[in-house]
Structures are given as C-alpha cells and as structure tokens.
Amino acid sequence: MSFVPNGDFASVGSASGTNHRPNRLGIVDGPQSSAAGNPDEIAKLFPSLFGQPSAILVPTDSDSGLPDKKLKIGVVLSGGQAPGGHNVISGIFDYLQDRAKGSILYGFRGGPAGIMKCKYTELNSDYIYPYRNQGGFDMIASGRDKIETPEQFKQAEETALKLDLDGLVVIGGDDSNTNACLLAEYFRSKNLKSQVLGCPKTIDGDLKCKEVPTSFGFDTACKIYAEMIGNVMIDARSTGKYYHFVRLMGRAASHITLECALQTHPNITIVGEEVAAKKLTLKNVTDYIVDVICKRSELGYNYGVILIPEGLIDFIPEVQQLIAELNEILAHDTVDEGGIWKKKLTDQSLCLFDFLPQAIQEQLMLERDPHGNVQVAKIETEKMLIQMAETELEKRKQEGAYKGQFKGQSHFFGYEGRCGLPTNFDATYCYALGYAAGALLHCGRTGLISSVGNLGAPVEAWTVGGTPLTSLMDVERRHGKFKPVIKKAMVELEGGPFKKFASLRDEWALKNRYISPGPIQFSGPGSDAISHTLVLELGAQA
C-alpha cells in the first residue's frame, strides 16, 4: 500500500503532502444548535456549551485566517479499535506542522487512563511515520477506562495544567464523545484554556447523525467481513452441502450485518432491530430460517449463507426475560437434578428454556460471571441457531415436509475486522477528521465533534468542520438523575438501507444472487467506493 490515501483532500488538507492546500483557512459559523432531545435538560447540564453554532472550515485568501500561534495538543484513543485511528492522529499532526509550526502533539497512552495518569508520548514525524494508513490502535494503544467521577475530572485537570494543554482530541464512540463533552464543559467552567473535541469512531456504525454521516472503521470492517462472507458463499455453492451461519460483530445495532448483506446478498439475514420491532420470539426466528431452508431444498439447494448480528439475543424480549428469571433463581436457589427449580420460571420462560438446545441450557446454568449472572456475550448464537434448525428440520423430515440434507458450519467474524488496513475511504476520512480537529482547536473551538460531510462526492468536494456535541445529545434518567447520552443510531426500518434489503431479501433467499467482493483493493476500480449504507442514507437525505 502506498504511504498516503489516494485522495487529494483538497480544500483543507491533503494526505499526499502539500498539494491543493489553500494558503489560509477560515472558519464560518453555522446556525445555533439545540439537542437531539430534551434541550432544556441538556442546557442545564452544559451551561457553557449548549446552543453554540457548528463550524465550517473554508479556504480564504483574506487576512482573516487563523492566528499564528503554537499549540499544545493531546490526543487519546478510547475503546475498541477501528481502522483509521492512526490517520486521525496523522491528520492532527500534519495540521499542526502545516499551520501552527512549533506546536506539540502528545499521545496519551492506553486510553483515557493515560490522561488521568498523565502517561503520554510526545509524537513526532519519525514516531508517526510507520503507523500512517495502518490499522489498529497500537501507536499509543487504547483503553476502556472512563473519566467520570469528580476525582477523575480533577486528575484530567491536573494533566491539562501540567502539560499546559491548549486542546485535547478524544477519538471514541458514543460514550467517549459524551465524556469528551462533559470534560469540555468542566474545563470551560474552571476557566481552563484547554478545549476538548471528539471524533466519531466505531466499526459498529451506530454513532452517526445528519452532520456526522458515519463513524470511521465501519467501512473497512464491513468490507473485510464481506470478503470472508463472499468466500464462504462461493464455498457453499461449490460444495453444495453446507449452510454457513455467520455471526458478525456489532452488539448494539445491526448496521454491520445489514451492510454486509447489501454487499454480498446472503440467503438469510437477521436484523436485530426488526426482530425487536416485530417482537419476534426465538421460535419465530428459527422458523423463518427453517422455512427458507425447506423451500431451498425443494429447489435443489441444500446449502446457503445466513448472517446473524452478534447482539441478536439482546433484541429478543423473551430471552431477556428468561435470563432475568434465571439470574434471580440461581442467586437464591440450588438447582436440583430433578428439575423442580424450573417450576419457578414463568410459563413463557419455561417454554423457551425447554426449546433451547441442551448445550445452551447448560451454558445458561453453568457459565456465570463473578456476580453470578448468565454470560450472554459468551453464547455462540450461530451454533445455537444451527442446533435449533437441526431439531426443527428433523421434526419436519419426520412429518414429510422436508427431504433435504442439512449441515451447519458456524463462523464468528469479529476481531479480524477491527484492526485491518483501512480502506481508502477510511484512510482519507480519518485524515480529514484529524485535520479538521487540528483546525478547530487552532481557532479556539471546544465541545465539537469533527465532522466531514458530502461524503458521496469526490474527496475534493467534501465539507469539513465541527458539530456541537450537545446537539447530538439527549438525556436518560439514571438513579433519579438526568444523564446526558448520545443515543446509539440503530438500523431504521424506514431508512434507505433496510428498505432496499427488505425489497430484495425474498429473491436472495431462494435464488442465489451471491456477490463475492474479494479483498479490499487500494488501487484500481472500486477501490474508492463508499459503503452501501452511506450511499443509501445520503440518497435518502438528498
């Protein structure tokens, strides 16, 4: 792969060096902002920041450009990895080199804990060089600690004072960006000069809104998974005897599963948000799968590919209910061999428990976390569905309603997608996010999230700026108090991506419309394509 993303990110900054950059940059204010919900409560929680306008970077030839000053900036990677994180840092660094010479960039090590413990590396050209356009977060590592308590805010303040920070860029998901905004408010309330910005990161694709059309990493992760799915599709069609059940990363929302479906056209795709909206039971889901398998068998196809989101179980109300009851029972009672303990389950939960394969029953009973709770995350949903499909198919076979052969193969595509080489899109998008963050800090902004728009157009036409984090927020009531949250963007059943999928899935189910997109390419046709989700969402907005 070449050293630089392909694009010339022309109007603001180019990864390819010095071309096309305007001599001066200016900032134009957008309209005043509000909140995603409950603006009155958000205004109370963020008195210094609420209502501020968004910011748009523009080339300018006038003398109204940004001030000539040196900055001290910190950057931190928060939470799970997403391809492109290193390019955000490169973008910030290059901005400072280009337009605020003599500035210093500190990389806080190991996530937010690095801020609290003041553990950092001063980043320079040589240090950053080998990580440009590379996947992973290993340049400065990441972590899942949060800056939440008054003591932790105090620690962050001490670090900001000690390093004389002008600004801090938090690269993270919904929680991390919420915390970035709280820190921006805290610093402002303490009259500290340190500004705080966020950057939208998560492969899950569930941090997005109108101004922030996608989170980085989603594009790469989906394309890596789609490569693998395409390969097992061709395998399924070549052998003619396997049903591949593929579980895909993405716990809260099913964007990854939906995007991979649009890229590859599997026979069956389960979208968690639809399961929840239609209040489907596990039996409903199994029946849907088995119905398709039976129909395909009649057409002579005893093979297929089925996509399942990692978080499927969390979307099924009856499963949540069963788990809650089990947690309660197992906390207080011993489990007798005879099964008398089962009488404490409600009828619905008992019925579901008996429906589950024995291995899953045992997993629910035996594998508990240190608090004694069922470990839902450890349940291998794809294996569970294979077993349930087997049982149901056996039943139908005995009834004469199914004559095929069924062999399930289970896959979990997860970790291998989080740290891949970023696609051209993610590499360029991240570089733009970082370059924007540098400019926004340079012009004194705080409490914004880097936002790059018009992503459906060529890179030269992308718009770059910042969106007030408070405008993404709503509140949730926890322990009697309002807490600010950036709500996860779920798959919208009325949105472009789902509607396209829904209009095609019956055809994909019975006819084999498989697409095997192959490995991500960095040059040549298709190497700059954006995700189907983004195309369809942008189309819906246009």
Place this chain on the structure above:
Amino acid sequence: MSFVPNGDFASVGSASGTNHRPNRLGIVDGPQSSAAGNPDEIAKLFPSLFGQPSAILVPTDSDSGLPDKKLKIGVVLSGGQAPGGHNVISGIFDYLQDRAKGSILYGFRGGPAGIMKCKYTELNSDYIYPYRNQGGFDMIASGRDKIETPEQFKQAEETALKLDLDGLVVIGGDDSNTNACLLAEYFRSKNLKSQVLGCPKTIDGDLKCKEVPTSFGFDTACKIYAEMIGNVMIDARSTGKYYHFVRLMGRAASHITLECALQTHPNITIVGEEVAAKKLTLKNVTDYIVDVICKRSELGYNYGVILIPEGLIDFIPEVQQLIAELNEILAHDTVDEGGIWKKKLTDQSLCLFDFLPQAIQEQLMLERDPHGNVQVAKIETEKMLIQMAETELEKRKQEGAYKGQFKGQSHFFGYEGRCGLPTNFDATYCYALGYAAGALLHCGRTGLISSVGNLGAPVEAWTVGGTPLTSLMDVERRHGKFKPVIKKAMVELEGGPFKKFASLRDEWALKNRYISPGPIQFSGPGSDAISHTLVLELGAQA
C-alpha cells in the same frame, strides 16, 4: 479485478489474449522416469505407463508442431476447493480454442461422480467467462467420490466411449492424481484412445515434488489467512490483553501454518511434523506455550498470537493411543459414573486423560460418529490449548512463577480461505497448468501431471510441461496388497522454510516482530510475490 491475470505467460499461452504466443508448439522429451519408491512394484502396477519420459513444451518455428486435429476433452474438479481451479479450466479451453479449433470441452459435474454418471456441461466461451480469475469450484462443482472399483472403472470407460473422449483432465490432490494415473493405465490397457492427465490442486500444499514445485491454491489460502492473522496481531498489540489462538486449515501437513508464520511472525507456532519428530506430548506442547507466555509477561507483554495446525492432534502419538483405547473400551463397556471404566486405560493414557480439560474429556466420551468412534476432527484444538494453558498458568501463579493476566481468544481460519479470489500467482499458475494440459493431450500424452517450473523467475521464463504421475508414486501395503500412493509432502525439518522459521522463532516469541500483510492486492507492489515457502524451497534446490 481485471479479467486476466497480470502475467504474460509468454512462451506458451497468455491469459491476456493473443500476445507473445509462438506460432507453433513442440514437445521435447525429458529423461526416462522411475518412481518415488519401490519402482519394481510401481512398474507392475502400471505396465503401460511406467518409465515414460517427462514432456517439455517448447516454441518451435519448424513444421514439427502439433497435429491439426479437433479434440474432445473432459475436465473434472475433485475434492476440496482451491483458488484457481476455474483458471485451469480456462487454460484448457483457451488452448483448444487457440490451437485445436473446433474442439469440445466437457465439464463433468460434481466431481468424479459426474464422470461415472456421465453428467456434464459442454463448456463454451460465454459459460466460462464469468468464472475466469474467480475463486471456488462452482463452475462445474466438485465432489469427493472416487473411481476405484472395477464397476466404477467400467462406468468411466462407458462415458469415455459415449463422449468419444480424446482426453480427460483430473484436477485434484494426491489421491485424485493417483486415481487419474490408474485410469490412464486402465484406458491404455483397454486400447481406448482417451488419455488422462492430472493437475496438482490442494491448499494444504502437500502435493509437490521437484518437478511440481507447488500445488495451486496454497498461495491464495495462505495469503488470506495471513491477512486475518496480521489483523488479530495488530488487535492483540492494540488492546494488550488477548492471546489469540489461531487454528489453521491443513490436516495432514503443516505447510499452511509454517507459511503463515513466515509471512506474519507470530509469537508461537506449532508445526505438527516437529511435534511428531520429537515425539512431544500434549504436556510438552502446553509447557512450551506457557513458558513463552510467562517470559512475555515478565517483559510486560500479556498478549500474543499463536498458530496451530488443524491436524495437531494427529501428530501426537500419546493422543492417538488414548483415542484408540477409548474407542476399544467404549465399544464394549458401559461408562460408570464412578470412573471404574478408567482402570482399563493404560497408565499413560489415564494420565493424559486426566490432564485434559473437562470439556474435552466430555467431548471424547460423548461425541461419537455412527461407528462409535471418537470424532477427532471435531475437537477444537485451539480451545483445548487455551484451557490447558489457563490451568497451567493458574498453577504457576500459585507457585509465584507467573504474575500476568491471561485471556485466550480462539479462531479457526478455514473455509474462508478455500474459495477466495486467486492471487495473481495462482491465477497465472493455474492458467499455465491448464494450457499445458491442453497441449499435452493434443500431442497424445497420458499419465502425466501438468507441471510448471522455474516459478521464482518472471512468468515469461516459466517452463511448462508434464511429469509422469508414476514418478511421484510409491506403494503402501493394504490388506496384503500393494497399493500405489502419491505420498503427501510433509514439512521437512531440514528444508529451507522450516530452518528459516526455526532460526527466528525465539526472537519472534519474545520480541514483537509482527507483520500484518493486509489484503491480497491485484496490482501494485507485492501483488506478484510468491510464497515464502516456494522462495525458500527453490533457493534450497538451486
């Protein structure tokens, strides 16, 4: 991806169309051949074929070129998928179009069963077009049936007569090529005109010899697995808290695991052939892994990547012994809860059984195939090793010898590598193999395997021809009779690839020398690179 492999396979045939092809091709005989072992027995088994010379295709301007005649050729894909199979077929087809106009190519459907049942598709340009350079075997599908019994040979003969076949190309692994040779001998003995050729296919890389330097599919599969391994390496280093245990396809030999190690530099790599040669026990293997984990922990690294060949268990003598004893005991005795049945195990097997994690013990006792035998293939070795490492590390922690944290993540990279888009190497190599097969049939040869040599050189300098299948053969005594076999090429502990690995593994174990090669590219730097295994083996031969 472009329609054609990148190369101009100049001296014989080019995938890119009509360039560089000599006006005429001729055949030069190599020296007479013998067998890989027991030539007297091989001579008895193949009276018509034994000793024939190899054939080398050469460009010629004389009138001694190949005859001007139309051919009827059949082709069959046998066994598991390997990337490039479609290009072998394309190569045969294009040869016939170019140099034996009016010829017909039949694709037998679903593997050798298609020959026996005379189930075929007549292949033409439009039919083949969409499969060129694509992965999988879905053009005509594959199968695992074998032509073995006298009745089956008779069926094959009937098909050959019915279709008036001049030749048949069998694309397969060691067994399939052995059977191709038996069929060639049978047809010759019956005075049928139908010639039979083989083509070396298997991602496992265990079908090779001096004249056949590699089997196709190995290059692509290893590069797909190496992409995934590289990604989890970066993930491991980014989070700093996981040991990824990666099981890789390749049951009989560990070539894939070794090649992936050379491409990515994992901390620990288990090579089955070394385990067998050193007669290591499962405890030895576990201790080796745990020793490295402990040393890394002292250096501050509580993460890493470990590669394990799919067939590991088959290489450990004591495990084979235990399984044999269990099969015997469970066939005749009932298993009592108290464990009295265990007294029937030998001391060594009892000791091993007690050493195994409980889940594996249960798997050994409960999951039996229809014949009542333990299903070794279903044992998830990577999960077993994680559990054994956990137990041993816990023990060492209590002894004060280990202070780290251990979290294992298991992966199996298998099916997703068998049907990927072929690399430029596999695409071009396969096309050459197919083109060669066409030429060899055209000039009346039988009982050869397509062989393309000088693979370390640019494509223009590759040599193309055929090697007598009997020269790859040895015999094995089964049921009192000599059976011909092409012995699987195992990893040679004195060979170039293993020696390079052995000289570096201690450094890889403790220092992090990870390489994340990224997705296979079809253009740009590195896109034409051949495997480390091939480079090192060719170097050793030179």
